[in-house]
Amino acid sequence: MRSFLKMKPSLHPVKHHLSSSIVSWIEDEDSMAGSSHFTDSEMSEDGYSHSNSYLSRNLHDMHISVRLIEEFMELAKENTSSNLETCGILGASLKDGIYYVTTLVIPKQETTAHSCQASNEEEIHATLAGLSLIPVGWIHTHPSQTCFLSSIDLHTQYSYQVMLPKAVAIVNAPTDQTRQVICRDFLCILHYGIFRLTDPGGMAVLRECKESGFHQHPQTLDGSSIYESCGHVYFKPNLRFEIVDLRTS
Ligand SMILES: [Zn+2]
Ligand SMILES: [Zn+2]
Incomplete structure (x- = not known):
């Protein structure tokens, strides 16, 4: 995958106030005007994310820059090529009922x-408290596995959803061709899913589970699946975001 940031001169660094491990960009709105990341059909096929959400704002929807996912994959590249996972935490601010992943x-x-x-x-x-941010979920790679939540992932997601019911898990599985989404304007291909535990079904199963490591979970009481794709996450072209890489601090 090619890095968007290396290709788009319209992104320029902005000053930051924490340690040097922070990298941040602001996107030039003019240069982005009229561009769209995905075609409607590409987005609606999966049913879990939409680029055109201006008319369907709901309370506690989540807005995120697709470049954040691209940059995450770039930061994970070394691990991914060594068949090692990489994880990150999504910090957001809440404004007018919308979580903006910044x-x-x-x-x-x-x-x-x-x-x-x-x-x-x-x-x-x-780090999150210092920036007055809410942890709204996490993102991780499956370098060689398909795009799904493992039993360990389900427990991690449970801990996020206990804190924030709208929290999400984004899984990037670059080898999972069934998850291929092409962002035409950015000449990149992403393979990802956005998931959450069903509530009450999946949440109840995880609340009762005391096991660790990889294990099987019982069926939910209401027969629903333990987790589902999210419908409240929207990709936006003009969101500013920062990356804080604590691995190097
Ligand atoms: Zn996983
Ligand atoms: Zn369990």
């Missing part, structure tokens, strides 16, 4: 081909 925090992490565990959680909390 920051991607890459924590120090312990990673394998099938799991990724953030370490030093105090550092993550301090």
